[in-house]
Amino acid sequence: MDIIEILKADYQRFPVDQTYSIYASDVYFQDTVFKFRGLELYKWMIKFIQTFFLNLKMDLHNIQRQEDIIKSEWTLSWNSPLPWKPRISISGWSELRLNADDLIVSHIDYWHCSSLDVLKQHFFSVNNG
Numbered sequence: 056m057d058i059i060e061i062l063k064a065d066y067q068r069f070p071v072d073q074t075y076s077i078y079a080s081d082v083y084f085q086d087t088v089f090k091f092r093g094l095e096l097y098k099w100m101i102k103f104i105q106t107f108f109l110n111l112k113m114d115l116h117n118i119q120r121q122e123d124i125i126k127s128e129w130t131l132s133w134n135s136p137l138p139w140k141p142r143i144s145i146s147g148w149s150e151l152r153l154n155a156d157d158l159i160v161s162h163i164d165y166w167h168c169s170s171l172d173v174l175k176q177h178f179f180s181v182n183n184g
Contacts, residue, residue, distance in 0.1 A: 058153070066113050082162060083161045087169075111133040125153065127149045131145050145168060149163065
């Protein structure tokens with residue numbers, strides 16, 4: 056199966072049953088919160104998300120490959136585990152770099168908002184449509 060098709064399926068069921076075989080063992084990951092290297096830490100992060108975030112939904116808006124770079128645009132939303140369970144939403148994009156074996160060696164997420172904006176969503180109502 057083509058890596059784009061695998062990623063589309065992974066986004067659709069995120070964070071459950073991710074296809075870790077498409078990642079290099081020393082994959083580098085970075086977003087606004089985390090920065091690390093290694094597939095085991097990547098798996099731990101996904102498990103953390105799956106455990107603590109409620110009603111998680113990943114909407115994939117676009118995904119394209121250009122040579123060894125895959126760029127995806129998405130919105131991740133969930134209910135925070137706070138007692139009032141606010142709905143949190145982050146839109147952003149990912150840049151995935153592939154090696155010669157078509158394994159992901161770098162996964163960097165960028166957000167269209169700041170960490171402070173995300174924190175504010177926990178305490179102030181945001182119109183999510």
